[in-house]
Amino acid sequence: DAKTTQPPSMDCAEGRAANLPCNHSTISGNEYVYWYRQIHSQGPQYIIHGLKNNETNEMASLIITEDRKSSTLILPHATLRDTAVYYCIVSVSTGTASKLTFGTGTRLQVTL
């Protein structure tokens, strides 16, 4: 699986958009970009994933560059409950089975 590079930490004011970048310059054509987050003392939580088109769901938006070498996760209106470690993962999805390779992620701190 391709490796990803994320900043170790970011701050965001509550109510503002949080934009979390991820570089995955060695991504292969059949690899998806996944985002998970882990709130303190909980298991990771799926946020969103995409292949090459931008994606949006009730939690976030995912913007993938045209060359697919980087992406940005956008939380449109961050709240204190969004404080967590955010992981960007690239993985081949083969039916039901896709092993996830986590890095160290970005620790997002949302402040008042």
Place this chain on the structure above:
Amino acid sequence: GAGVSQTPSNKVTEKGKYVELRCDPISGHTALYWYRQSLGQGPEFLIYFQGTGAADDSGLPNDRFFAVRPEGSVSTLKIQRTERGDSAVYLCASSSGFGKQYFGPGTRLTVL
């Protein structure tokens, strides 16, 4: 509905002892994964099951670690002759498809 559950939530054992960690996946999920997370690190893949069989056990660190899923639902991770370096949070996840994994809260294992 019920999510992934793991028991016990905490386990303290002595070096050299045998431990079993249990995972109850979401009903109907065919894929089940085990990960291990050390302090300050992202989760590290150990093994995954597709149904009853271990489809990929490449992440198991050595032959002291073993996992089973005899009826394709509940899984047990077994660790023999525990060492202090085995101390970590052991996470279980299940999936019904397309890379979206649902994680349990984890079992915190402490080896004294």
